[in-house]
Amino acid sequence: MLALIALFPLIGFIINGAWYSMFQAPRGRTKAGATLPGIIATTAIGLSFVFSLILFFQLQDLPAEARVIEQVVFNWMNIGGFHLDLAFRLDPLSSLFTLFVTGVATLIHLYSIGYMSHDATPGKFFAYLNLFSFAMLMLILGASLPIMFLGWEGVGLCSYLLIGYWYADMEKASAGKKAFIVNRVGDFGFLLGMFLIFQQFGTLDMSQLNQNVSALAQHGSNLATADLGVITAICLLLFLGAMGKSAQIPLYVWLPDAMAGPTPVSALIHAATMVTSGIYMVARLNFMYSLSPVALEVVAIIGGATAFFAATIAIAQKDIKKVLAYSTVSQLGYMFLGCGVGAYAAGVSHVITHAFFKALLFLGAGSVIHGMHEEQDILKMGGLRSKMPKTFLTFAAGWLAISGIPPFSGFFSKDEILWQTFASAHGSKTLWVLGALTAVMTAFYMTRLFYLTFLGAPRFKEGKAQAHGGGHGHDHSGIAVHESPTVMVLPLQILGVLSVIGGFIAIPHANWIEHWLSPVIPAHDPATLVAAPGMEWILMAVSVIGAVFGIFLGLKIYSDLRKAEQLKARFAVVYKVLENKWYVDEIYEALIVRPIYWLSVGLWKGFDVAVIDRAVLGFGKASQWSGQILRVAQTGSLQHYALVLLIGLIASAGYLIYGLA
Amino acid sequence: MNYVQPWVILAFSSIIFFIGFAGILLRRNILVILMCIELMLNAVNLTFVTFSKQLHHMGGQMSVFFIITVAAAESAIGLGLVVAMFRTLRSVDTDDIQLLRE
Numbered sequence: 001m002l003a004l005i006a007l008f009p010l011i012g013f014i015i016n017g018a019w020y021s022m023f024q025a026p027r028g029r030t031k032a033g034a035t036l037p038g039i040i041a042t043t044a045i046g047l048s049f050v051f052s053l054i055l056f057f058q059l060q061d062l063p064a065e066a067r068v069i070e071q072v073v074f075n076w077m078n079i080g081g082f083h084l085d086l087a088f089r090l091d092p093l094s095s096l097f098t099l100f101v102t103g104v105a106t107l108i109h110l111y112s113i114g115y116m117s118h119d120a121t122p123g124k125f126f127a128y129l130n131l132f133s134f135a136m137l138m139l140i141l142g143a144s145l146p147i148m149f150l151g152w153e154g155v156g157l158c159s160y161l162l163i164g165y166w167y168a169d170m171e172k173a174s175a176g177k178k179a180f181i182v183n184r185v186g187d188f189g190f191l192l193g194m195f196l197i198f199q200q201f202g203t204l205d206m207s208q209l210n211q212n213v214s215a216l217a218q219h220g221s222n223l224a225t226a227d228l229g230v231i232t233a234i235c236l237l238l239f240l241g242a243m244g245k246s247a248q249i250p251l252y253v254w255l256p257d258a259m260a261g262p263t264p265v266s267a268l269i270h271a272a273t274m275v276t277s278g279i280y281m282v283a284r285l286n287f288m289y290s291l292s293p294v295a296l297e298v299v300a301i302i303g304g305a306t307a308f309f310a311a312t313i314a315i316a317q318k319d320i321k322k323v324l325a326y327s328t329v330s331q332l333g334y335m336f337l338g339c340g341v342g343a344y345a346a347g348v349s350h351v352i353t354h355a356f357f358k359a360l361l362f363l364g365a366g367s368v369i370h371g372m373h374e375e376q377d378i379l380k381m382g383g384l385r386s387k388m389p390k391t392f393l394t395f396a397a398g399w400l401a402i403s404g405i406p407p408f409s410g411f412f413s414k415d416e417i418l419w420q421t422f423a424s425a426h427g428s429k430t431l432w433v434l435g436a437l438t439a440v441m442t443a444f445y446m447t448r449l450f451y452l453t454f455l456g457a458p459r460f461k462e463g464k465a466q467a468h469g470g471g472h473g474h475d476h477s478g479i480a481v482h483e484s485p486t487v488m489v490l491p492l493q494i495l496g497v498l499s500v501i502g503g504f505i506a507i508p509h510a511n512w513i514e515h516w517l518s519p520v521i522p523a524h525d526p527a528t529l530v531a532a533p534g535m536e537w538i539l540m541a542v543s544v545i546g547a548v549f550g551i552f553l554g555l556k557i558y559s560d561l562r563k564a565e566q567l568k569a570r571f572a573v574v575y576k577v578l579e580n581k582w583y584v585d586e587i588y589e590a591l592i593v594r595p596i597y598w599l600s601v602g603l604w605k606g607f608d609v610a611v612i613d614r615a616v617l618g619f620g621k622a623s624q625w626s627g628q629i630l631r632v633a634q635t636g637s638l639q640h641y642a643l644v645l646l647i648g649l650i651a652s653a654g655y656l657i658y659g660l661a
Numbered sequence: 662m663n664y665v666q667p668w669v670i671l672a673f674s675s676i677i678f679f680i681g682f683a684g685i686l687l688r689r690n691i692l693v694i695l696m697c698i699e700l701m702l703n704a705v706n707l708t709f710v711t712f713s714k715q716l717h718h719m720g721g722q723m724s725v726f727f728i729i730t731v732a733a734a735e736s737a738i739g740l741g742l743v744v745a746m747f748r749t750l751r752s753v754d755t756d757d758i759q760l761l762r763e
Binding site: 634635636637638639642643646 | 682685686687689694755756758759760761762
């Protein structure tokens, strides 16, 4: 039954993929409705969701310590002492992830039916989307690291395929390549970490690994320095993988470019699910990370730095999806900050609330883009409130949630992370300040985005609302903005409700999530906190005031655009740096891409052509030359051959008679 | 009875064998070469018979019959090939027939 969860999307992928490649692709890029493939794909992932729910309740009925459901599908390989089963394991952590992944994915599949209705090849799109869900579920449910890695690579592949979905556009195709290559850097670390684990602990199964590591930890009260070093190395290598997949400094550069894909893809893969797999991995292996203070510190610092850094960039972006992309990077930084200070449960709860509100924001942005006929520049929007009232309302819920206004969902999870950062023994005040500043900036740039998109006066030429179908797209008189169809608005509304109430799973002091995860992630002992308990309320008040301040600042500046322009002119240098994303892409281009390019050209001309090609051609020349010499013997004359025969006969007879004696 | 000494016969047959071989090497006419092959075969036959008589073993004489039969078949095929060759190339000279050189 467990395997079925992953199997349904695979079946959906096969049906849609076969249907696409047999009937749609051969006929060329003809328009085919998105409805049928969309329904197939949505049903497939919807069934997964239903089964996830059933299994979740089954799990809940078990006693807390026995909450594990396992299924071995088949034995994959046995090499020497290495056994690998294709096995799935459902425990509280993976159950939680399965639930929100299949749930959000179902909504986004549904939404895509509307969003992709004008697309040429919806069959292909839905096939990829299902394949992604399959890979993601493998990643979550895999009982051992190799199975997880299989899913890990699978989601990377689907991400590549979907970013470059409109591959005819060169820029989009290369965005896909960039994502794939940057991820490969991280995967290299993941693989090395896996090898090191197998070499040190002799197993890749995660519960077995947990036992082995715990045994090592309990052996002496203090870990031997060598063991600690190995564990730190493993954790850092695996974290390199997480950096790639979850877009942390320095490997975050692919995620903003990944917005080239269709918006539902950005919502599903690059906001809600795939990019959180790094956090999932760290939370899953928390027994290892908790042993290594160095690794934890690295995770926390990288997370905090990414959160801050990405938030600064988001302030100055013009593309609605780019703002959301940098905000995703920033929020992922928060999650790692939570994990890094040992508050894995807080990180996981932020994953879930973030999945709700960020999927909502992306889908809302998609609805805006759809309604504005592919316009993505927020400076050319404005006043959409009356044109798209439903999108406006749901987007507002997402805006308040990410800004951290109570009681919206983002507040609880973010506040828990900030509190743990401040109070945990692994945390630090500096990181807290970084996180709090990020929270203010988040509220500010989200307000900017929200205001420029929905409020104020329209900054585009309005067209008359025409009859649907006939005049879709730009006409010369302007843009005919329209609200999105129900199939797109419904997921928005559901996610909107979840964004509002989702935070109640992680209310401080009645933290359901922490309690639920306690078999996997040891619950926090309040005694280990280094801050006074009363501080929690003060910090909470500080972060609420910060969020309100950010929103207020955003409204104040952007309600009068001339003032905003003046401000921009005054801080022209800062603005330019932020707008150009701190020139990180240019720096990478100069420091990494160019040298590799020149090195490759050098190797190509200096080694491949000069050495390898010459050697290969040399073999050809040598055999030709020796052939030229040997052909003299081949005269074609019967008598010559007979003479050689005679000589051979005499020689062998001579050998028989005299040689053997 | 005054038998001919075996070495005389063996020497005679080897002389015939090498005459045949010399013919193959030196003559250019395929018909003559075929005749030389017959000569060599018969020299071998003579050797077989000599050893058979000397060693009191009938295997040698049996081989002779085989060789005679095979030689008949071989010369039939050989002559057929020569005829076919002459029809296409209008020549039975081995100097003109060196198609396998390249």
